[in-house]
Amino acid sequence: MKRVPADQTRFARIRLVLEQAAVAPGWRGLLFECLMFGFKQGWACLFGALILALLLGTHFFYPASAPLHRYDFLTLCALAIQIGMIAFRLETWREVAVIGIFHVVGTVMELFKTAAGSWVYPEASLLHIGAVPLFSGFMYAAVGSYIARVWRIFDFRFSGYPPRWTSFVLAIAIYINFFAHHWLPDVRLALFAITALLFGRCQIWFRPLHRHRAMPLLLGWFLVALFIWFAENIATFANAWNYPDQAAGWRMVSPMKMAAWYLLMIISFVLVSLVSPIRRPPLSYRDPTSYDASATLR
Template sequence: MTLPTGATRFARIRAHLESVRVAAGPRAWIYEFLLFGFKQGWACLFGGLMLALLLGTHFFYPAHASLHRYDFLTLAALAIQIAMLALRLETVREALVICAFHVVGTIMELFKTNAGSWIYPEQSFLHIGAVPLFSGFMYAAVGSYIARIWRIFDFSFSRYPPVWTTALLAGAIYVNFFAHHWLPDIRLALFACAILLFIRTTIWFTPWHEPRRMPLLLGFFLVALFIWFAENIGTFANAWTYPDQRDGWQMVSIAKLGSWYLLMIISFVLVSLIHGVRRRPG
């Protein structure tokens, strides 16, 4: 495989791993599975490092340090981002996706914390209102994952709906996250619209040599499920707290999985507008 000048370090590692020859049969299946896991892990790099920081600072950060824990998390997230660019572990386009998600996420955080949906119980200097700046990086981690996985697995789609309809759905979901505090919550209608739009859509991805496929709605659910697991880790680490966790940590309500499913659609559509949708016949 010929790589372009300036290719990322991962692109070189990926090319080497994909060029490995393995005899057909169980060995090839196992190798493809391991390669799939490696690529998934690489796509999760930013989010994984953020979760490690949340847990590490929860257990080991000095309680009376002159630099607040939340501020340390913000500076550490910035350092990770700069290092990933400097070491060519991600592309400039992926960094721009992270910035876009940071802005979108921070706006939502400002509204939701003001409405009492959740709180940030610790102090910080680097904040806007009641929202510490590291929180935007948690949304950025989702955007980073989708942007990286899109490129790494060479996504393409069959029977993908018109792009304008997906943008309209994503906009309606985002507005409902705010509007349901005053108006009727229409998330059930939004779920129905998502099913109608994507029920026939298949996502094609390439772990190794041969393209694989799955229903796109199933892909949304699997990613939303892992984000819900990550949110449980985040609240356990006291990065933020829901009202029912003030008297002690408990698992995040399974109902939040629906919220993440809808947010997953917003994230996916935003990245699709940046990367473009490659369609397959059929």
């Protein structure tokens, strides 16, 4: 039996058994494949789901008289979750290293954006840098964890992927614009155009069950950005942070924020690509026996 270096868990083995199950063609097979897609997506976003559950749970139930600030409690819990992800081999050490970069990249941006008044953290904390509580870095890490895990679990392959150096240059330009647009013209429309030019033909191939399916990578990024926006609404409702228009009371985050999350998704994707291979689709992707089904556990 092949050694499994990551996701060596009971749930991962259950997933492998389900993936190898014989499914009759027709609507039953399609339904089972859709259920597997949802199961694997949920398993991939475990880190983020736990963080959201903590935000909501502490918002409703954390005692105001507790000797430990809520934000500090969230930081310690997020750290425990990260340790657990490593201890239970849900993430590889290379993935953890990239997630560490997410912490740094996210925290630097948080320091700048809070100083510029883009958003605020309304509660007190001891574990913070400037006006930024340390748990905020783990929210960026949750995005990185999801991308790294979903890449492996769905055995991502790519067709029409541009030269990798172009994606690195694009990600750097996007990150610089997050800061520079406060003094210089906002070039995000140009960045969207360049993104479409580079990745317009790129297809992402993912394996929910026995065979790879394909969708435009640009669409995949949009769907993830949409769900991050949903999560952001939950987080701001839980008073994790507030935008200026939420100072007088919670209101839905503007859908325009999805544009920022879309650009951040590109940065996140490029960072994860440092440790996750950009592989082509199987030569015979219509044949479910043309590749090793256990590959998604690696």
